[in-house]
Amino acid sequence: MAERQKHVVAKVSDFEGTDRKLVEVKGRPIVIFKKGDEWFGMLDRCPHQGGSLCSGSLISWVESSGPGDYRMSRKDEIVRCPWHGWEFDIRTGVACARPTKYRARPVGVSVVKSEETETVGNLELYDVSREGDLVVVEL
Amino acid sequence: MNVEARPNPLKTQSVELGIADCDVHPNPASLEDEVFPFIEQKWRDYIATYGMVQRIGFAGGTQYPKGQPRASRRDSYPPEGGPPASSLSFFREQHLDAHNVDMAVMIPLRIGQALQNMDLAVAVCAAINEWQTEFWTSKEPRIKGSIVMAYENADACVQQIEKHAHKDDFVQISMLSRTPDPMGHRKYWPIYEAAAANGLPVGVHAFGYGGNPPTGGGYPSYYIEDMMAHAQSCQALITSMVYEGVFDRIPDLKLVIVEGGIAWLPSLMWRLDKIWEKNRLELSHVKRPPSEIIRQHVWLTSQPIEEPDNRQQLVEAIEWMGWDRVLYASDYPHWDFDDPKRALPVQLTKEQRDGFFRGNAYKAYGLS
Numbered sequence: 087m088a089e090r091q092k093h094v095v096a097k098v099s100d101f102e103g104t105d106r107k108l109v110e111v112k113g114r115p116i117v118i119f120k121k122g123d124e125w126f127g128m129l130d131r132c133p134h135q136g137g138s139l140c141s142g143s144l145i146s147w148v149e150s151s152g153p154g155d156y157r158m159s160r161k162d163e164i165v166r167c168p169w170h171g172w173e174f175d176i177r178t179g180v181a182c183a184r185p186t187k188y189r190a191r192p193v194g195v196s197v198v199k200s201e202e203t204e205t206v207g208n209l210e211l212y213d214v215s216r217e218g219d220l221v222v223v224e225l
Numbered sequence: 226m227n228v229e230a231r232p233n234p235l236k237t238q239s240v241e242l243g244i245a246d247c248d249v250h251p252n253p254a255s256l257e258d259e260v261f262p263f264i265e266q267k268w269r270d271y272i273a274t275y276g277m278v279q280r281i282g283f284a285g286g287t288q289y290p291k292g293q294p295r296a297s298r299r300d301s302y303p304p305e306g307g308p309p310a311s312s313l314s315f316f317r318e319q320h321l322d323a324h325n326v327d328m329a330v331m332i333p334l335r336i337g338q339a340l341q342n343m344d345l346a347v348a349v350c351a352a353i354n355e356w357q358t359e360f361w362t363s364k365e366p367r368i369k370g371s372i373v374m375a376y377e378n379a380d381a382c383v384q385q386i387e388k389h390a391h392k393d394d395f396v397q398i399s400m401l402s403r404t405p406d407p408m409g410h411r412k413y414w415p416i417y418e419a420a421a422a423n424g425l426p427v428g429v430h431a432f433g434y435g436g437n438p439p440t441g442g443g444y445p446s447y448y449i450e451d452m453m454a455h456a457q458s459c460q461a462l463i464t465s466m467v468y469e470g471v472f473d474r475i476p477d478l479k480l481v482i483v484e485g486g487i488a489w490l491p492s493l494m495w496r497l498d499k500i501w502e503k504n505r506l507e508l509s510h511v512k513r514p515p516s517e518i519i520r521q522h523v524w525l526t527s528q529p530i531e532e533p534d535n536r537q538q539l540v541e542a543i544e545w546m547g548w549d550r551v552l553y554a555s556d557y558p559h560w561d562f563d564d565p566k567r568a569l570p571v572q573l574t575k576e577q578r579d580g581f582f583r584g585n586a587y588k589a590y591g592l593s
């Protein structure tokens with residue numbers, strides 16, 4: 087397997103007013119979600135028929151022990167595909183309805199300070215000037 | 226046949242020629258701007274005063290809220306604004322060009338067929354036919370229309386058919402599956418006769434407001450049960466048309482069932498044959514085994530296609546009905562859209578693939 091590299095894909099400030107951004111890394115579309123101070127990334131192709139998860143809504147995890155009962159938790163941590171509505175955990179990529187069968191592909195996302203980009207090594211620059219805090223994808 | 230054969234890994238389909246998509250749903254950007262100009266002032270005033278009341282017990286909207294807003298893919302809203310599939314340029318970009326579609330059959334929905342005021346229904350349907358030509362088919366030759374009609378008024382339907390059937394803009398007559406009476410009822414026969422006389426199939430799309438509960442057992446709790454019930458209404462309408470002798474009476478009639486699923490058809494044919502053999506007293510006007518009639522007169526569109534874990538089982542179901550019976554459809558821009566590259570992820574022969582994605586549709590619509 088090819089070694090993973092780190093790629094700068096956006097500025098943190100690009101996420102003002104939005105919780106997501108679609109970027110391209112090594113020719114692959116990657117959606118990045120920001121939830122508070124946490125960052126999540128996934129290949130932007132639904133494992134079902136390839137819908138763009140970036141256009142999906144972020145919803146809660148809904149559980150039920152049986153008819154008439156439901157509990158909701160983990161607000162905005164489940165992405166619902168904009169096409170047929172399959173749901174995936176943005177932390178793991180696991181499909182909510184059939185967790186053992188399907189999985190969206192998660193990718194690592196982190197934030198580095200621009201002055202650190204020289205020191206963490208192996209950073210490719212994607213149209214982002216090195217100012218402020220930068221969002222980095224590992225792929 | 227080994228029904229447990231291992232599924233082939235997911236494959237994407239490549240079709241050299243453009244594909245035929247037998248179900249797409251362009252929308253007016255605004256009824257007032259695009260459709261009302263084709264309606265007499267009297268009816269515009271009527272709509273402003275009384276609204277458009279459907280034959281259902283729910284004021285405004287559909288019986289069941291859809292799983293996605295406007296029942297559409299969330300990425301299908303045009304950048305310039307307006308509802309999904311209301312912009313020709315974005316329709317071309319996101320669908321026709323992106324998927325190499327060279328014939329897309331538009332089927333307008335929720336726009337007048339089942340309005341309770343019959344004269345209003347006739348006026349709105351007539352306007353929708355003008356709108357299809359003016360805003361879509363005359364601007365984009367890859368898009369073909371469906372003649373929309375207030376099908377509870379067969380005389381008005383025949384007039385619309387006579388008016389539009391000869392135009393290249395239209396490839397079928399449009400009805401919806403949930404009619405007030407079973408579709409083999411004689412009140413609908415003039416429609417079928419006119420369709421056949423003009424060489425156009427009757428395309429029956431799932432949905433519609435007949436005033437009956439969507440399932441044979443009443444009103445279900447969930448939207449997705451409403452969706453599942455399309456297979457029921459489609460089986461009921463095929464049964465009705467076959468047993469009422471519609472195809473015996475009108476030998477040139479072609480029927481395209483849209484969006485009701487496909488894999489149930491083989492078992493329906495088995496059951497219809499078996500019952501037909503045993504009930505000659507009731508059904509002596511049906512001259513041939515129902516399965517033979519269906520294989521000659523009926524096509525099904527693929528979307529929303531069944532997705533068994535073992536995809537090979539779907540291939541077997543299609544084999545049981547015949548590869549020439551199934552037409553690819555995307556249902557763009559609706560949420561249960563099937564991407565042509567992923568709709569049938571199994572290894573197909575060239576003949577199967579070309580028929581499914583193109584040739585069968587051209588035959589059904591009588592095009593070359």
Ligand code: FES
Pocket residue numbers: 132133134135136137167168169170171172
């Ligand atoms: S493509 Fe995502 S649910 Fe179908």
